[in-house]
Amino acid sequence: AQKVTQAQTEISVVEKEDVTLDCVYETRDTTYYLFWYKQPPSGELVFLIRRNSFDEQNEISGRYSWNFQKSTSSFNFTITASQVVDSAVYFCALSGVNAGNMLTFGGGTRLMVKP
C-alpha cells in the first residue's frame, strides 16, 4: 500500500520568509514517482515537479527547491522569499509502478503568506 503524509495542515508566514513543506511517503515499490502540486483557490491543480525514485538530486526552480531523501522517505518542498501569490494548498503525491501508477495524495498543506 502507498501512503503520503503531510504533517503540516496549515502554515502561516509573512511575506519574504522562507518556508518548508514536509512530505513523508511509504511504498513497497522500488520504482516510483513523487510529485508536488499547487492548488490555488480556483481549484485547478498546478503541476510543480516530478521526481523518480532513482534520482535523488535536489532541484531548484527559481524560488522553489525540493529535497528528496530516500533514506528518510521524504520529499520536502521549500519556498524561498515567499510571496502572497504563493498562498495555496500544496499536495505531495506518490505513484508506484507496481501499484498500477495510482496516484496517492497527501492530506495537503495550506500555506498562507501574509503581506
Next chain:
Amino acid sequence: GAVVSQHPSWVICKSGTSVKIECRSLDFQATTMFWYRQFPKQSLMLMATSNEGSKATYEQGVEKDKFLINHASLTLSTLTVTSAHPEDSSFYICSASTLLASYEQYFGPGTRLTVT
C-alpha cells in the same frame, strides 16, 4: 501540450436529478482516465479508474450505480452522478494519462457540483 478540459466548470442541480460531467483530453490520446472527488478542505480521493473501452474500476466505498463512468473514446470520459443528493456536492476532478507515460497524470480544472 497535455491539456485536459472539463465541462461544466460548475453546476447546480436539484436533489434527485442526474448530472453529467465531461472530461476531455484535447491534444493527446488518454488510455486511462481517473476521477477524483475533493470535499472542502480535504485532499483528493480517487473514485475510479477507467480505460478506454473497458468498464471502470471503482475504489472501495464508491457506489458504481450512483457514479456512472463511461470512457467511450481515447479523448472523452464522462461521470454521471445519478439521483444526486446534497451530500454529493463536491469538487470533481478528472485526470488522464497516456500509455507511454502512464506515471504522469494530467489534470482537468475540476467541476464544482452543488446539489440543492
